Amino acid sequence: MIDVPIDFETYWDKNYQLSKMTTAEYVLDPRFEIIGVALRTPDGVDRWVSGDIEHVRGELLRLVPDWSAVRVVAHNARFEAAILEWRLQIKPGAYMCTMVGSRPHILPYTRSVSLEAIARHLGVGTKGDYVHKVQGKHRADFTPAELDDYGNYSKNDEKITARISTYLLGILPTDEQEYLDLTIKKFARPRLRLDRAALVARQTQIETSKAALAKLVESRYKATLKDIRSRPKFAAILAQFGVQAPLKPNKKGTGMTFAFAKDDLAFKELLAHEKPEVRELVAAKNAMSSTLEESRVKRLIALHDIKDGWLPIPVVYYGCHPGRLSGDDEINMQNLPRVEIKNGVKKGHLRYAVVAPEGYSIIAADFSNIEARIVATLAGEIALREGFRSGADIYSSFATQIYHRPINKKDDPLERFVGKTCILGLGYGMGWRKFQLKMRQEGIEMSDATAQAIVSLYRATYPGIPILWRALEEMARTFLLKKDAMYPSPLAGLIFAHQRIILPNGMPLVYPGLRHTGGGYKFDSRFAGVEVMNSIWGGTWLENISQALARIIAVQAELRLARRALPAAHQVHDELIWVVPTAIVERVKTAIALSMCEAVDFLPELPIAVEIKHGPTYGDAK
């Protein structure tokens, strides 16, 4: 595979530009026009090709005879991939993106992955600003000399990209390079489709119910849905019925704010208020609080219409601190509402609109409670670990200890739920106050003493877990705070070094600017200035590490299967999604199960279990 760095320059103006629309919308827009493209051809020459789309395509095919043997290198490769594949019908063998490839090691220190910021950080050149001079300029508007200048600017960007790539490829393990490529292809080569009729039907349902709500609110309360949405206006409406709006401390702890969230207990209580008007208003507020489905259905219909029904999935490699993917391009395909019935309301309609093409089925495979299993294994809690391995009902077992009587899934769903929350939540150090609150929000009342007792019972039952929190703090104090420190720990091959934990796949979990202050450990936030800090302690570290290890395990499985001709269409953290011919679904499910359950090299004792389902739609595969 030979690397070909490439940089497209395309028409843009005030309203038509990438920063104001999604990649798919921009590239497939009628206004789309290639001004030119800079690339380094396999003979090592940097070139600039300019002309109409047929000319560009012809030249790219002439200069690079075998694109299947090429890895395209670009800064924001999702953009270059969309142009190459959707506009020029050119399919390279692989992609390398310097923008997302910079996220694991460099972003923690630059807080920006712009070509300019990364180039400055690495000292590999300075980006020009010619692109800002060409707003609203079509190719035909350029004089030959201007086009030449633009070509030189573009070649400079391409060369900088090439240097950044050389650096990154030197530090990114080959598995990660291959995985990064798969994330670009999830977008460029969609395998899932959208069911337009299902989307429109759902949209109509939503519109109808909103219209009915608007009518009701207007006739009874002389208010609009906008008034309901506004916190101060809603408070004023409540006051008309003698209800003082519930308050809670704001997030910064600098004052009070209205407690109008669906899980705020004081707000929830109003759902049982003696006045039917109050109950109705609170229900209306709740209905107006989530617009996810409404806006998402719009976005999906638009996507359906610009890409012939295909669903390109924009995911960001290393979008999250511990390495997981994040969403992008105005759509987060990792938070579609689940298929379930909550408070008597059916959810998950959008998942039924994500479908397999004719003759194909969707397979969704989940790692079962992978993080809790990792925690048990890292902490050396052998009984817990082996309980998971044997398929025992862990949640019921712990609930049995809480309630001093045998609990089982069928007869004691509530008690088992308490046990489940403990096993999944208390491992990261949740305190009894938050535990009690969480339980209350689920409708389970619990005294202070009971909540304290349950949290203590958890820590006493699995003492290795609190010990692990302590050990992580000790290793942080000894190694993460010290320059040039390097401790290869016995924990899953984790190496503790200055401001970072090196994971068993060689990738870092970075804590930039980590320091110990009076209030504990803090590190610079990725999302704001240095003055904004994230706090961290043993429980947080265990959470970050477990999530990072779970991510590596999922990626290893995804790569194994991709190499066996089963590239995943989508991934949601611990869930992998494939689209396969319906005729071979059962065989493929077996192959997937075997591969996903393969022992993990850096944690051989980890018991793995998967849950695999399939159906014609994503909703059915749950």
Place this chain on the structure above:
DNA sequence: GTGCGGGGCGCG
């Protein structure tokens, strides 16, 4: 009009 912070909600 645009950008930004806060509160909120969805998923894992």
Place this chain on the structure above:
DNA sequence: AAAGCGCGCCCCGCAC
């Protein structure tokens, strides 16, 4: 503090 954590997008209100 023996403290669950990780994201992206939405809307509102407000500053400029």
